[in-house]
Amino acid sequence: MEHTAVQRRMSRILHWIGDLASRSTATVVVVVSLLIFGVLLAIAGFPVSWEAAFSTVAGAVTLVMLFVVQHTQGRNYLVLQLKLDELIRSSPEANDILVRLEVADDSELNDIEQDQLAHHESLRDPVGFTTSNNGHEEP
Template identity: 35%
Template sequence: MHRNSRFARFASAVAHLAGRPVTFAVAAGLMVVWAALGPLAGFSEVWQLTVNTGTTIVTFLMVFVIQNTQNRDSMAVQIKLDELIRATRSAHNALLDLEELSEEELIAFRQRYMELAERARVEAIRGGDGDADVEIILPEPAR
């Protein structure tokens, strides 16, 4: 079941390594060495260009690596949440693919849940459990 592409495996490994304290320490150490070499290089344009070019290249490549990892992580979390919704008897399966809706549709859903939360808080203050007699009426999705 673990059939990740080579790039996905590479991206995961690089993202994992990039997030380690030792990687930060190495990067910080390189910056200290670079700064210490400034006076020896006369703070020349080549000295400045070295760090600017290096950091730009690393940043550019890391954006794609980290985005790939983030996309897969986000998709996995979404699938897990969808399964929880699907498996919960009182949950509404209409919520399974909310991430595919437009921003306006998401705002309508969010507003409805904010209203439900407010009603539940009022009910809880009155001594109820906060969820009694609260029927979820989902907004109609725009077509």
């Protein structure tokens, strides 16, 4: 699917907002702004119009940030999935079924999970291993 220039620009803007919002200085700016607004609100006698405006702005910012976070997490998930798929494909011993596991049925996921758990348990099984004098296991 080809992305248009507008979609690419919007994606870059959303990532820029997400990167900016994830910095610790963004938290400090928000806290200081809220404190200043609270003091100004108290000095002005808590006008209802100010409270309504603040609620409207806070709701709008929350909604925008919801979409920013969803977009950036979705893209990061896709990138991570592609990297993991490449690692799976590059290993001759890897199970190729795992490459497209995200579209599997729940029952198939449960079966594969049980197989993985059994495999990991078999690796932890001390049968055939002895402990040497230095405390490391040896076959």
